[in-house]
Amino acid sequence: MNLRLIGIGAGVLIILSLPLAGAIAGPDLAARDDGKGGGLLSSLGLSDPSGRRGGSKPAPPGPAEQPRTDARCGPELSSPQGIEAQTCVLTGEGQSWGRSYYRNTSGRPLESVLTVMGPAGRTVQIRCAIGTGDEPGLCETPKEDSLGTPDRYSAVAEFAVPDAEGPLLLRSGSNSPGPGGG
Known part of the structure; x- marks a missing residue:
């Protein structure tokens, strides 16, 4: 009975170690052709870039590719009032x-x-x-369809006490000053 358990355990370890052996061997193992239509990893269904095994079953999906977002930011500013x-x-x-x-x-x-100000008076x-607090936060406008190039857009944020006639505490813009402070 113990020999049977040892044999089953050894078989499971061998099967589980094949992907590890392929990973250790590197990309050359996946590229080797055994003369029968694919390399070792291909024959095990582990090297197909489409993620399919045997061409019929889809593999679990990976993380979704994030769309590219470009940002044009102004300088980091602070006010004596703590903003x-x-x-x-x-x-x-x-x-x-x-x-x-x-x-x-x-x-x-x-x-x-x-x-946010854009072309055509948008x-x-x-x-x-x-x-209040030391934790950072963010304020964001809704996304709108772009007109023209990104450099035709600018943004300004103004910080003040709500419902008060007091002064503006900080104004922050997306357009940083050009070389020489201009």
Whole structure:
């Protein structure tokens, strides 16, 4: 009875070690042709780039490829009142939107108005409640179909005390100054 268990265990270990042996051997093992239509890993159904074994069963799907997003950001700014922010215009998959990263250590809740300006007078604006604390947050406009090139878009975020007549505490823009401060 013990010999039978040892034999089964050894067989399972051999079967389980084949993919490991292929991985250790590297890509050359997968590329070797045994004269019968594929290499060792191919014959085991392990090297097919489509993820199919034997051409009929799909393999479990891997992580989805993330779409490319480009960002054009202004400088990181801070105010004496305890607000830090950086504002960006993002573009990807034919859409444009604005995003402002912030941190509010002022000790009071604030409001941010984030505005994205694009070609042909297009403007998108959103108001975001800004809680207090040292944790970073973000405010983001909805995505809109892009018109023209990404450099024709800009974004501005303004931070102030909500419903107050007080001064603007910080304004952050997506357009960084050019060389020489201009």
